[in-house]
Structure formats: structure tokens, C-alpha cells
Amino acid sequence: MLLAKAISFPNLHINIDTLPKSFSLFGFDVAFYGVIIALGMILGIAMAVYEAKKTGQDTSVYTDFAIFAIIVSVVFARIYYVVFSWDYYSEHLGEIINIRGGGLAIYGGVIGAVLTAIVYCKIKKYSLGLLMDTGVLGLLVGQIIGRYGNFFNREAFGGAVSNSHPFVMRLYFGKEFAIDQVPEQVASKMEHISGKSLVELGYVQVQPTFLYESLWNLIVLIVILVFRRKKAFNGEVFLWYLFGYGIGRFIIEGMRTDQLLIPGVEWPISQVLSAVLVVAAVAIDIAIRLKKRPENIPEESQED
DSSP, X not given: OOOSOSEEEGGGTEEESOOOSEEEETTEXXXXXXXXXXXXXXXXXXXXXXXXXXXXXXXXXXXXXXXXXXXXXXXXXXXXXXXXXXXHHTSOGGXXXXXXXXXXXXXXXXXXXXXXXXXXXXXXXXXXXXXXXXXXXXXHHHHHXXXXXXXXXXXXXXXXXXXXXXTOEEEEOSSSSOGGGSOHHXXXXXXXXXXXXXXXXXXXXXXXXXXXXXXXXXXXXHHHHHHGGGOSSTTHHHHHHHHHHHHHHHHHHTTBSSOOBOTTTOOBHHHHHHHHHHHHHHHHHHHHHHHTSGGGSOHHHHHX
């Protein structure tokens, strides 16, 4: 007999009996995933606008940019996810545009936002580095909140862990979570840990990687807020983001059971991309800082 709960964190003494994936509004089913993503976007824009106002910038630059960036980012986030899940979508073409149940890759969204920023700043003749330093605060807020969409969808979780793990999360089988959604590596490890089948247990207990990433992003945001005034050039804060987020994502991605893999080599694409971005961010930051040293600036420029 399956247990009545939906999700619990036994060692944190948190029990959630009901956690539906959607609710009805005027006869339409509205997915909590979409609501949370939208909330993250709204609060992210508010954060960027607040920072722009605080630093004496024209806030309309960011509200206008957000309109384009959100649309392009969602499209790129979906494209990224579909490309690296092509084995499934090649046989389910009609599902490609169905994002209500999840399937948005944050790195795809970041790529879309950066490309939009480049084009936008070129047209508006605005500082790309300044826009990215300001906008990245909103991006982090969106990521912190958006990860809870995965929580409602029972996705983006990590491998099986024992009862002693401090953040162990139990997902109970029922209407919103079925046994066939459990990855094989989780199922086999659970049987090893418990000595019982998943059907007998009625749940899986895994690492809440959505929570890890949300908390890590919060730490990155706090660090950036504390040190952003010490940046040496426009664009450096964004490099700090790539470095900080990249480290966290590289580690957390290794815990997940639903990794998007590079075809042929079967490496987790997000781990590879994270490693590349961390190295690139450090290299670019050092190079620009060295270039801006007084001894490396031509005398004519110093006089100006």
C-alpha cells in the first residue's frame, strides 16, 4: 500500500502531504512550474531595476531589455534541452514545444540572454559590461526561485542516499510521482540501502539537488552584492557569476540522475560547460586586470 505523503525531509522534520503539479484557473490547468518560473523572472527584473536605479542608470534600459531577453532565453533554454535529449524528442516531435511539464535548461537560457544583451547593447549603444553586471543580479534571483519549479515537478533530484543523510528527501509514489519515473541507478541503490523493493517502501529517498543549487546561488548572490563595488571594470561582476555559479553547478551536476549528455562521448554537458566557463572567467578576468595596470597603459592614455 502506497503512503499518503507527497514529499518529506525526515531529518529536517518537514512533511508535505499534498504537493500538486498544477491548479485549475477558469477551467484551465496551470502548472506550478510555470508559475514559479514566471515569479522568478518578475523578481529578477525587479532586482535588476533596483540595482540600475541605485547606480544611477536609466531603469527603462532594463525593463525594455527584459522583454526581449525573457523571450529569447526561454526559446534557447528549450532548444538546449531538446538538443541534448534528442533521443527522446526525435520520436516525440509533438512534445518539443510542450514546456508546461518542464524541460528548460538554464545554460541555454543564459546563452540566449547573453546573445540578446550583445545585440541590444549594440543597437542602443549601451555598455555591454555594465548591463551584464547589473542584469546578472536579476539572473541569480531568477535562478534561486526558479529551481523550486523542479521541486513541484519532482525532477532534477540526485542519487539515492541513506537515512543518515542530513538533507535526505523522500518522494512518495502516488498520483503525482510514479515508480516508472525513478532512474535505474536510484532504484538499485535504494534496494541496496533498504533491503526492500521500491514497491514495498512506497518511496525513494534522494539528494535534493534543486535545493543545493538554489542555496548555492543565494551564496553567490550575497558574495556579489558585498563585493560588486570593488570591481575593476564593467563586466567583471558577470565574470564572477560565471566563476561562482560554474563551480557550484559542476559539483551539483555530478550528483544528478537526469543529466543531459553529449552524444558520442556521454559526458554531462552541464559539467563540461561549467568547467570551461570557470576557467574562461578566471583567464579573462586576470587578462583584463593585468591590461589595466598603470604600467601597462600607454602614457598618452594615462594623460587623458
